[in-house]
Amino acid sequence: MTIRLEKVTKLFPGVTRPAVDALDLTIEKGQVCVLIGPSGCGKTTTMRMVNRLIEPTSGRIIVGDRDVTKADPVELRRHIGYVIQQIGLFPHMTIAQNVATVPKLLGWEQAKIKARSEEMLDLVGLDPAQYLSRYPRHLSGGQRQRVGVARALAADPPVMLMDEPFGAVDPIVRGRLQEEFLAILKRLKKTVILVTHDIDEAIRMGDVVAIMKDGKLVQYDTPDRLLAAPVDDFVADFVGADRALRRLSLVRAADAVEPGGAAGDLMLSGSLSVREVLSALLAAGQDAATILAEDGTALGQITLAAIRARSAGGIP
Amino acid sequence: MAQWISANPSIFIVALQNHLWLTGVALAAVLLIALPLGLLLTRHRGFANIAIAIVNILRTVPSLALLVIMLPLLGTGFLPSVVALTLYGLPALLLNTYTGLTEVDADIVEAARGQGFSDAQVMTRIEIPLALPVIFAGIRTAAVQIVSAATLAAFIGGGGLGELITAGMANFNFPQLIAGAVAVALLALAVEIAFAGIERLMTRQLRMGAS
Amino acid sequence: MSWTIENYDRLLVALWEHIQLVGVGLAIALAIGLPLGVLSARRPGFALVVLLVSGALYTIPALAIFALLIPYLGLGFWPAIVALVAYALLIIIRNVATGLQEISPDILDAADGMGYGKWRRLFAIELPLALPVIIAGIRITVVTQVSVATVAAFINAGGLGDIIFQGITQDFGEKVVAGAVVTSALAILCDESLRRVELRLRANQAEHA
Numbered sequence: 001m002t003i004r005l006e007k008v009t010k011l012f013p014g015v016t017r018p019a020v021d022a023l024d025l026t027i028e029k030g031q032v033c034v035l036i037g038p039s040g041c042g043k044t045t046t047m048r049m050v051n052r053l054i055e056p057t058s059g060r061i062i063v064g065d066r067d068v069t070k071a072d073p074v075e076l077r078r079h080i081g082y083v084i085q086q087i088g089l090f091p092h093m094t095i096a097q098n099v100a101t102v103p104k105l106l107g108w109e110q111a112k113i114k115a116r117s118e119e120m121l122d123l124v125g126l127d128p129a130q131y132l133s134r135y136p137r138h139l140s141g142g143q144r145q146r147v148g149v150a151r152a153l154a155a156d157p158p159v160m161l162m163d164e165p166f167g168a169v170d171p172i173v174r175g176r177l178q179e180e181f182l183a184i185l186k187r188l189k190k191t192v193i194l195v196t197h198d199i200d201e202a203i204r205m206g207d208v209v210a211i212m213k214d215g216k217l218v219q220y221d222t223p224d225r226l227l228a229a230p231v232d233d234f235v236a237d238f239v240g241a242d243r244a245l246r247r248l249s250l251v252r253a254a255d256a257v258e259p260g261g262a263a264g265d266l267m268l269s270g271s272l273s274v275r276e277v278l279s280a281l282l283a284a285g286q287d288a289a290t291i292l293a294e295d296g297t298a299l300g301q302i303t304l305a306a307i308r309a310r311s312a313g314g315i316p
Numbered sequence: 317m318a319q320w321i322s323a324n325p326s327i328f329i330v331a332l333q334n335h336l337w338l339t340g341v342a343l344a345a346v347l348l349i350a351l352p353l354g355l356l357l358t359r360h361r362g363f364a365n366i367a368i369a370i371v372n373i374l375r376t377v378p379s380l381a382l383l384v385i386m387l388p389l390l391g392t393g394f395l396p397s398v399v400a401l402t403l404y405g406l407p408a409l410l411l412n413t414y415t416g417l418t419e420v421d422a423d424i425v426e427a428a429r430g431q432g433f434s435d436a437q438v439m440t441r442i443e444i445p446l447a448l449p450v451i452f453a454g455i456r457t458a459a460v461q462i463v464s465a466a467t468l469a470a471f472i473g474g475g476g477l478g479e480l481i482t483a484g485m486a487n488f489n490f491p492q493l494i495a496g497a498v499a500v501a502l503l504a505l506a507v508e509i510a511f512a513g514i515e516r517l518m519t520r521q522l523r524m525g526a527s
Numbered sequence: 528m529s530w531t532i533e534n535y536d537r538l539l540v541a542l543w544e545h546i547q548l549v550g551v552g553l554a555i556a557l558a559i560g561l562p563l564g565v566l567s568a569r570r571p572g573f574a575l576v577v578l579l580v581s582g583a584l585y586t587i588p589a590l591a592i593f594a595l596l597i598p599y600l601g602l603g604f605w606p607a608i609v610a611l612v613a614y615a616l617l618i619i620i621r622n623v624a625t626g627l628q629e630i631s632p633d634i635l636d637a638a639d640g641m642g643y644g645k646w647r648r649l650f651a652i653e654l655p656l657a658l659p660v661i662i663a664g665i666r667i668t669v670v671t672q673v674s675v676a677t678v679a680a681f682i683n684a685g686g687l688g689d690i691i692f693q694g695i696t697q698d699f700g701e702k703v704v705a706g707a708v709v710t711s712a713l714a715i716l717c718d719e720s721l722r723r724v725e726l727r728l729r730a731n732q733a734e735h736a
Contacts, residue, residue, distance in 0.1 A: 079642075089634075092732045373715055376670050378714055381677065381707035388703070482681075497595045
């Protein structure tokens, strides 16, 4: 479902500056849109207005073809997946009961709920036989996070709202979770709004990234264009001085090869990012590397010169 | 009710004085026993568990039961009443003293030791001052409990305002009954408010002292 | 011990009366106190009023309350229940309110976000999670009630206090001791059982194992 925000404004009582200021934003169906910005920029407020946990002061929010500001909030939320940083699993319920929350609220029949719960745990990589009857306190942070996502997906909502979903896990686990969940969300073709303060997460997970500041939208672009062409100094600073390198991490080596074989004996997998190829070239003191497919056949080569040209913005 | 009091001032005053004596002596006894004992238990945690178990049972025993149990042991009158009241008020202060002292932030104690405070100094300069609010809350609880339970001392001949109630009931002297009831109710409220006020002053002092 | 052995049935009757006093008092206090506790948790203004009123009531000695109610309610079981409920109300309301307020806001946010309506959230999430604290309150209440109910014999409400008072007026030590011991045993038993329930509930709902 498409999500459209039209001139959405939120003004909290007793505060002069609006938390969200006449925001216009359109997210296409099946896209992952990341909202990012410094503290107080209004990203979380914006997200929470989509499921009416915060009421907009003015403006319209259209999800699919429905204006959510006119819908019943409780009913609305049962059709939107919601994942928060602290997860908020219900400690007095088993994992099974937690995952079954929304289906139960929607009145699904027992057999369907059970089947769906098992399917969801499988989806997030937890063995249902082992985990369904456990309680949240028995699970590690990473496992709880997976259950949180399973719970949000259980009723098969077309739209997902995620607020720093991987914030409460340690960095090693976080990277893995990001990859896995991105794959799941893509496969299920969900329209996602994800709020984060981590620019790396935004670049990795977003199809489009919305940078906000002081309640306003500053730039709304694909990660690559955000890195290549920041619209002002604020965005450039925010994205980081190493944005050139970051852009390279967005491209897979296999997609960036030129024909020909490289001199020298450096051979790298095509699934690495161009940034990783650059790193390897520098470490080995070579000018070019041969790129291999999964089965070992040579796909082509990547040269330092080509990488330099790409970074200078020459190649889209 | 007011008429009864003005007609029988001496009976009223005696009852009131008795009540205050019972409360005062019992509270003093509780302070003298519970404070040092609580302190001691923090240094001998093994005994603390047993002591706490006993005290928890004691805390559950109904006040009237505690008072009347004294009858076969100590008979009637002032002394058995005071003993019972002391036992009644002891758990509150003992538990609060113990938990107040043990729950002082271990990091602060560690820092104090690290700076060279002796054990006694840590106790007097750090632990006790920091535990004071909790300890004082215990004193307040004990005081209110004792002044309240002292009403029942009338049943074992201990006197007090409760006696106005029991005598009033026995003689169908309603004004006396009500006089006793109102008086003890006001006394209990007064004690509660007084101690609450002191507690607030204390926490304010501590906060100002700390900053 | 001879009296006790010969008259254990009278003790049992008194015990049963005592349990009725405590039980009925508790049931009514819960029926009134639970909704008031929920209201207290939602509205601090209301909470303050409730706290002050029931706090004042709780400070007044049991015997005094019983005596003061005589002109209005007379003697017997039900007047005693009124006083018992008055005492229990403070603890119940306070514990229900505290239990609800201590729930992590993240859990409530997650519940809202998933589409729990207000009432459903209260019954499915909030009250179950507040249960350990509420049980703690019930535990204190029951122990207090056993104590107050002992004094209720003064206004002819029956119970174990009756045995004790008879023993005092008849100068019959054994009755006094028997009454006191059984009352204490009842209080200790209730306290211990409820303590176990409370611990069990806390373990089940822990955030971390």
